[in-house]
Amino acid sequence: MKNRLKVLRAERNWSQGDLAQRLEVSRQSVNAIETGKFDPSLPLAFKLARLFGLRIEEIFEDGESAS
Amino acid sequence: MICSINSAAQRRFVRSSWIGAGLVVVLTALAAVAVRVAHLHGPLVYPVAVLPALPIIWVLIETGRYLAEEKDEFMRNLLVQCLLGGIGGTLAVTTVWGNLEHFAGILRLDPILIYAIFWFCAALTYPVVYRRYR
Numbered sequence: 001m002k003n004r005l006k007v008l009r010a011e012r013n014w015s016q017g018d019l020a021q022r023l024e025v026s027r028q029s030v031n032a033i034e035t036g037k038f039d040p041s042l043p044l045a046f047k048l049a050r051l052f053g054l055r056i057e058e059i060f061e062d063g064e065s066a067s
Numbered sequence: 068m069i070c071s072i073n074s075a076a077q078r079r080f081v082r083s084s085w086i087g088a089g090l091v092v093v094l095t096a097l098a099a100v101a102v103r104v105a106h107l108h109g110p111l112v113y114p115v116a117v118l119p120a121l122p123i124i125w126v127l128i129e130t131g132r133y134l135a136e137e138k139d140e141f142m143r144n145l146l147v148q149c150l151l152g153g154i155g156g157t158l159a160v161t162t163v164w165g166n167l168e169h170f171a172g173i174l175r176l177d178p179i180l181i182y183a184i185f186w187f188c189a190a191l192t193y194p195v196v197y198r199r200y201r
Binding site: 024032 | 073074138139140141142144199200
């Protein structure tokens with residue numbers, strides 16, 4: 001699933017490690033989500049949304065709705 | 068795991084796995100000495116024979132505990148994929164071996180090796196999983 005994590009992270013000048021620490025997950029998790037290789041669960045997606053002050057759909061792009 | 072150890076649950080799981088592996092070696096050696104060298108016999112043989120299996124059961128329980136306690140869903144997912152690789156590999160190896168036993172008359176596969184085959188296959192799965200998420 002495509003997402004804007006990398007951009008949002010860069011806007012805040014956070015490294016993957018910084019974001020991982022805030023989410024209480026591993027840096028590898030952040031990398032896998034950011035590159036679209038791993039889709040987070042709903043609770044983790046909500047946590048991300050809260051952290052960035054956005055709605056889930058403003059971070060993650062549903063491939064279905066794009067078409 | 069793909070990376071350095073990140074969580075307390077992961078640390079405990081790795082520690083348990085190493086302690087378990089060490090205990091298997093020590094207890095297997097002790098059981099072998101007791102039965103083959105000291106010629107232990109009678110009802111005492113049974114608990115001594117079972118002794119090396121206990122750390123294996125303990126590590127399996129610790130694996131389940133890790134999966135229950137690990138909060139990082141990605142890391143949990145990685146271990147699950149490796150375990151599935153281990154299960155699939157073990158089934159494949161034992162099925163092929165079983166057929167070879169039946170139809171080609173090769174040496175019987177000692178069931179004591181199945182646990183080792185499982186972790187070997189799980190470890191072989193790791194680089195495949197690693198490449199996917201690199």
